[in-house]
Amino acid sequence: MDPHQEYIYQEENIDIKKFLLRILGNWYWFAISLFIAITAAYLFNRYSEPIYSVSATLIARGEEKGKTGMEGFIEGMEIVTRQVNVEDEMEILRSYTLTNQALRELDDFEISYVLVGRRGIKESKLYNRSPFVVELDTLYPQLPGHKIYITLLNREEFRLQIDEHFDIDRVIKFGEPFVHPPLAFTVKQRNPEEFDPTSWSSNKFYFVVNNLNALTNAYRSKLSVEVNDPKKGSVLTLTTQGFVAQQEADYLNKLIEVYIDYGKEEKSKNATLALQFIDEQLKEIVDSLESVEQEMLEFRLKYNIIDxxxxxxxxxxxxxxxxxxxxxxxxxxxxxxxxxxxxxxxxxxxxxxxxxxxxxxxxxxxxxxxxxxxxxxxxxxxxxxxxxxxxxxxxxxxxxxxxxxxxxxxxxxxxxxxxxxxxxxxxxxxxxxxxxxxxxxxxxxxxxxxxxxxxxxxxxxxxxxxxMEAGIAKASNLPDNRMLDQARAENAARVKPKTSMNYMIALILGFVIPVVIILLIDFFNNRIVDRKDIEDHTSAPVIGSVGHNKTDSEIPVFLQPKSSIAESFRALRTNLQYMLREKGQNIVLISSTVSGEGKTFIATNLAVIVAMSGRKTLLVGLDLRKPKIHRDFNITNETGLSTYLINQSKLDDIIHPTDLDNLYVITSGPVPPNPAELLETGRMDAFMEYIRKEFDMVILDTPPVAVVTDAILVSKYSHANIFVVRHNFSHKNVIQFIDEIYKRKDIHNISLLINDIKLQGYYGYGYGYGYGYGYGYGYGYNYGYGYGYGSDYYSDDDNEQGSLFRRLLQSAGKRNRK
Known part of the structure; x- marks a missing residue:
């Protein structure tokens, strides 16, 4: 396989693994999201009123060549036939006129009755199953579209409430007329013998007087008319949906009935017109015939002529x-x-x-x-x-x-x-x-x-x-269309809510929403979250990674030498050998781009871990603007490098031994007014030459390079230069800044170190990833959450075993290694 293709293949695998690890690292988001989504689906299924689909079929029989069945024995019957175009018939079925007429003929559609749930959330349409009926007084206009609440109190009385515009709240007996212009109606028990207010899940109802025009448009819009066989185009299926299956079935059956009557009326009207026209012609002919007949009789009698x-x-x-x-x-x-x-x-x-x-x-x-x-x-x-x-x-x-x-x-x-x-x-x-x-x-x-x-x-x-033909045709007027299958409530199909589908959607959304949030966070996050963010923005090598310091001490490698963070510094110490390959190269500069990235922490612990290996090590606080090292070692800062550079102190006075064998510290000293100028003096040259010869390893803690130029000035003395970037803290443009320095060779022998990696959610190559020159990879390869080849060897491993997902990742890491 081509090496480049293999590299791309590996990178694609890494991206997938990174994504999966990000998901597992935020598993609680998915748990919360799934809980909310499934709960929402349950509430939606629980409180949504079911919608049913009801269908009926009819045959729209188009007449061929203008003939009817009667024309087989009576010529001329074509005068009353009606050509049928299926598309036109579909439009007629959906027309306002037929829909309006059908609704007018359905008495139960004038008023809608609704049962209100006990919590006031769920509502159920009742159609003709309500325990009461409302008889409207036609002398009053009523209030179409307004809710009028009825609360059943007992077998004799109910509570009437009208909030909108009226503020009416009174107790009325069943059968007692209520008049309050423009309202006037009487509420009666539907079945007095079977009336029982306690048999309902709730005693609260409301009714609405429907606006016929709005109701007509609503039923027209939801009526579906389809041709069963487009080639033959004779059987039509009518479908509608609603909350009460019986109500929708009654509507479809009435609509088809009105439609069939409409066809018969059209044919009957044609026959009637033909009869009227023929009668007019016959009247003229009869008058003329009678006159001629009389004239012929008189002529024969007068002239005595027979033939x-x-x-x-x-x-x-x-x-x-x-x-x-x-x-x-x-x-x-x-x-x-x-x-x-x-x-x-x-x-x-x-x-x-x-x-x-x-x-x-x-x-x-x-x-x-x-x-x-x-x-x-x-x-x-x-x-x-x-x-x-x-x-x-x-x-x-x-x-x-x-x-x-x-x-x-x-x-x-x-x-x-x-x-x-x-x-x-x-x-x-x-x-x-x-x-x-x-x-x-x-x-x-x-x-x-x-x-x-x-x-x-x-x-x-x-x-x-x-x-005679027209009369027979009118008398034997059969409809061109007929109902094939009546709409039946028992055959209705529930279309909403789709319980299984809603739960499926909830599960999908429960997974998708956190994924989208994670992707959006990653997309808009300008901070360094993994190693790839560094590799995408610079060609400078990465020397290693250091995990998050869980202790209260700034020198965890000294307090917990067997911890995973101590092991990562040992890997860094080993990798430094590949940067300091020449004899006499022993000065390492530690810097960063901005404050807060942990350069002093890295410099201090690196010095400690090198000293622990038996080499004489010196840690120099070269950050003359913000001294800090003296606090970590509890050393006075009254004298230091700044006092030496201005010739107020001797070298022996500023080199402090520590409690750790082989480790010495030079503090920054009092903050001078001109740090950059001091670093360019001759005493600085002499100082660097002395410590290079006197110590096996020198660690320089310098100021951030993007803030001041001190690190660049000092870099001429160093043999290796490490820039610290902090996980989920440093911005990606910082890496670009380092890359510019690397490409311009302002500072030689540059590498980067990733600091403060949180075990959860980081995706990279672990603490102590090897230096990028092909000489090896140091200790402790680590994929993901801090678990890898070195697990169970660190004193702080036991603290992580409580997480199920971490154990799964550890197991996955071991399988990948195999």
Whole structure:
């Protein structure tokens, strides 16, 4: 495997491990979050009122080619059929008109009854199961939408409370009218024989007089109409949801009933219009027929003529046939004129008489009228379900105008064609008239009378047939649609609250929310929390890590030499050998970027641990601005390096031995007014040369490099320079500052040390990670929470065994090592 790819692979694993360790390190966040989430889910499931889904199915049967079942034996029945478009029927079912009518016919929907829980939190809709009913006085407007509370006191009385605007609180008997304009109603027991106020979980109720318009819009919005089989498009499923399954079932059944009645009314209206038109035509024909019949009788009696001659009969039949053709064409022309005026003057096609009534067989005309009727029906539906500026309404308007224009042009064309046909009939009748003129006068007159009689008689017979067809169609008016499956409350499905789903969501949120919080904290946290934060911002090596000091002493390596923190300083001592590789290199500078990162703590304990190895060690307090080392060793600071540099003290006077063998300390001395200038004097050069030769190891505690330049001035004497950064304290831009120094080589042989690592939540390579030159890794590799290869060897290990998660991490670390 390519080394670079292997490195990336390892880094990705480290990131995952870091994330998991962060989660385990904050396990109590997850425990709290899960407890809150599951409790919230329980309360939601406990106090949410269930919502049920109820469905019903119906068959919307579209008629093929305008035929009905009766047309199999009666021709012309197409005059009362209705073309069905499934999408239009779906819109009709969702229309405001049908929904409003259905709700008006459902008496129990006028008032909503609600049971209030004992704690006043949970409410239950009762529909027609309430122990009482309210009868409204229709002379008063009432207060739609306002809650009126009823508290059952006993079998005879109840407490009435109306808080909004009225401040009414009184005890009333059942059946006693309550009048307080605009309110007026009577509360009665629903079933007096079974009435028992104590049988309910709570004795507090309220009722609301529903606003019919708001209720209509609410039921329209929650009604779902779907086609079971989009290819056939005949079976529709209607679904609605609500708090009471029986109430929703009653609504669906009533809506389908109203819808079926609507279809029957539409068909019945078409048949009625056809009958009215036929009756008007029959009235004119009957008058004409009676007149001609009387005239023919008088003529026969006067001239004593019974029948025409054979030649006269033949000529008369020709003329009668032409006259019938002319009369039928004239009736059709009258219909065309009626239709033309209807199209121009009417704004809808709800009561147009279809062409088949007059025997007009024009497929295009029939299709255009059917299409226009369908578009106007669609517009009526859209007027209740969409705004005027809705794209569907705009499209419908454009289609109506286009279809009207096409229909007008087609009717005008038919009228012109009919006029030409009429001229042709007149021409042929004129030729027959010439033949009739050659007959005797008496026979010619009789032919004229018989012609009028037979034409009127046949037209009368034709119209009677049409009237009979329309009458039968009206009498046998069967609905195009029928209910397939009625809505049933017992088949209702509970859709909310979804108990299992809510608990599942709670579990997910209980885990996700802490993870998101941890990620956000990490994202916005500009402090150093792990080793990777250092490696991402500098190429300078990391020499090691030091854990958190749990003791009250500033020198824990002396008080607890077998502790884990003491072992981390031993690892640091070992790693220093790889920085001080040349003979005579023995001066180590300890600094930081800002105050508070623990440089003095590191310098002091490093000096102690080196001295404990048997080497003669000197700890020099070079922080001339904020002296501190003298307090750790209980040494006077009246003399020190500052007094030596100004030639007020001798070297022997400022070098103090300590209680630890091989460890000597030089304090900073009194704070001078010019520390930087003192560090650049010749005495400083002589001082550094002396201590380099006199001691095996020299540890210099210098001021923060980002605050003053003292450390940079002194770095020319040092052989190794360690910058201390503090876990969860130092900012990442501090690392960038050190990286700039490292790249510019302002200070040579730089490394970084991570201080004050809290065992919980840190992700890195443990205390005493080896120096980055490939020579080895020192002691105590440590992944995560301070547990690793060196566990159980430190005197402070027993203090950590109480945490289950820490023991798990320790076990995981051992498995990873294997």
């Amino acid at each position: 025409l001659s054979q030649e006269g009969s033949a000529i008369a039949q020709k003329l009668i046939d032409l006259q019938k053709e002319k009369t039928m064409l004239g009736m059709q022309q009258k219909y065309y004129d009626y239709l033309l005026g209807y199209i121009r003057e009417r704004g809808d096609f709800s009561d147009v008489i279809v062409p088949s009534v007059m025997g007009v067989n024009e497929p295009l005309l029939n299709n255009l009228i059917a299409r226009l009727t369908e578009l106007y029906t669609e517009r009526t539906t859209l007027e209740h379900s969409a705004q005027r500026f809705n794209p569907s309404f705009t499209l419908n308007t454009r289609q109506i105008e286009e279809t009207r224009q096409i229909l007008l042009e087609h009717v005008n064309s038919i009228i012109e064609s009919a006029a030409l046909s009429m001229k042709d009939i007149d021409r042929r009748m004129a030729e027959v008239e010439k033949e009739i003129n050659q007959l005797p006068v008496t026979e010619r007159a009789l032919i004229g009378i018989e012609r009028k009689f037979q034409v009127n008689d046949e037209i009368y017979t034709y119209m009677l047939q049409k009237r």
